Amino acid sequence: MKTALLKNKGFIALTIFFSLIVSLGSVLVAVLLQRIIDAAVKGNMELFQQTLFISVFYVPLLGLFGYLYSISSKALIRGWTVTLRENVFRGILRRDFEEFSKTNTADYLSALSNDIKLIEENYVQPLLLTLQNMIIFVASLLLMLFISPLVTGILIGCVVLLFTVPTLFGKALQKRQKAVSIQMSLFTSKLKDMLSGYEVIRSYSMSHHVEKIFAQENETAANTKFTADRTLALNEGISEILGALTQFAVVFIAAYLILTGKLSAGSLVALVQLSNGFVGPVMMIMQNVPRIQGVKPVVERFNALADYENDVFEGKIQPAFHHKLEASQLSFAYTEGRNVLSNIDLTLLKGKKYALVGPSGCGKSTLVKLLTGCYAGYDGTITYDGVELKQLDRAGVQQLSSTIHQQVYMFDTDIRDNICLYESYSEEKIISAVQKSGIEQVISQLPNGLSSAVGENGSNFSGGQRQRMAVARALIRNLPILILDEGTSAVDMQTAYEIETRLLAVPDLTLITITHNMNPDVLGLYDQIIYMEEGRIAGMGSFEELLQQHERFRKFITLDTLEAI
Known part of the structure; x- marks a missing residue:
């Protein structure tokens, strides 16, 4: 007042x-x-x-x-x-x-x-x-x-x-x-x-x-x-x-x-x-x-x-991600006494590709949200190039990563604004993002092209089309970390495979994919598979290593593949 x-x-x-x-x-x-x-x-x-x-x-x-x-x-x-x-x-x-x-x-x-x-x-x-x-x-x-x-x-x-x-x-x-x-x-x-x-x-x-x-x-x-x-x-x-x-x-x-x-x-x-x-x-x-x-x-x-002020994220240090993002003894609970994550130790190296897999409710999305500064009340440490997250400028941390969400939200404006999110990008960058996302063919058939209205929460488009727009929204920013939170779940398997393989081929991009898609051809392209159970990391390694050495992962993959069939 x-x-x-x-x-x-x-x-x-x-x-x-x-x-x-x-x-x-x-x-x-x-x-x-x-x-x-x-x-x-x-x-x-x-x-x-x-x-x-x-x-x-x-x-x-x-x-x-x-x-x-x-x-x-x-x-x-x-x-x-x-x-x-x-x-x-x-x-x-x-x-x-x-x-x-x-x-x-x-x-x-x-x-x-x-x-x-x-x-x-x-x-x-x-x-x-x-x-x-x-x-x-x-x-x-x-x-x-x-x-x-x-x-x-x-x-x-x-x-x-x-x-x-x-x-x-x-x-x-x-x-x-x-x-x-x-x-x-x-x-x-x-x-x-x-x-x-x-x-x-x-x-x-x-x-x-x-x-x-x-x-x-x-x-x-x-x-x-x-x-x-x-x-x-x-x-x-x-x-x-x-x-x-x-x-x-x-x-x-x-x-x-x-x-x-x-x-x-x-x-x-x-x-x-x-x-x-x-x-x-x-x-x-x-x-x-x-x-x-x-x-x-x-x-x-x-x-x-x-007058709300966040009394946890008070850091002023500008964040950098040149080497690694690390979590040590990380635990988190939404309600007291019920941990969603317990004693997580994890190191993510710049430019590497990681797939987070595991049963529903095991804490995959929560872990990624913690790593990117969405939640504050955690125990343990999260560091970017050795600097604790709570000491970093919060807005700066948010500028290090972009996310393709499973539940895509569309603002009630046109396609261009929903991809650019009111920021200025060259036509070349917009076209490149549109092509990589697989939405180019849909937009080309619209009378107003990128200026076409999406409707309330994208009501003028199907779920798959909205998800492709979300992919373009993330790609156009060209940030060092990209999070794919079931980001291709609403598209067909062929399109999902194409999008994911394109992302995996970007050399300097650190890709963190939360997925239930147990396609061995795709999972085999990741540098590391992080397998989670009940809020803990149960196993880490390449797809082949986990298949050979981790029985529970092998059972999870088999059951999931059978359910998909």
């Missing part, structure tokens, strides 16, 4: 300046009304003409400054919310895979949409209104003291009573606003889950059941918000009643002073007008303070997202 304020300090200064002028100007209207009424009652034509002349210029000028205040405040709110979203989004992206995965993505979506709206409506806008009304309150108080200290003293006594309202509703509203934020996050999560499962819903005729779940969640979310709104309404209602009683007290006391000859008729009008500028702001403040307090948990959640 502080960063958002500092970034928009120009708009803050303008808003405060115009707010000051508008607030003071609205208070001084009472003086003009006093002069008009006194001139009419006393029959003073000269005073009447002077006041009329001033009013002709004063009112439009006040309207102009009101417009400028409205524009500057809206520009401030726009800048504030834009900065808040940017800060939160940046904070989300600073998380490593482990931290990111701990929170449902729907919570992030809710923070960037629902919570932003809550903060705008219940924090930023009330804060600006409170500031403006405080200026009006102070100016009205000073002018009322000048006109009638007695009426002002009685009015202050009534206002003290109004100040008790926030203490009655502040904590209750804070609790209810927090519940609204949590419930909207849950609602967004359920909604995302349902829409993501659209294909299953339609395939299994679940529409009626899902509609019922949606109706329940929708009702719960609406009721939770309504509970908070009821508390707000009660707070506002009591404030309105107390405010009205206060104004009646002012009118009756001022009327009594006129009857006793201690106050002019113009002063009565001025006092009534000023009491509106005295009680009205107090009521607004009383209504807005609980709203500001109520949204405090949401603001704290926002700050936690925006």
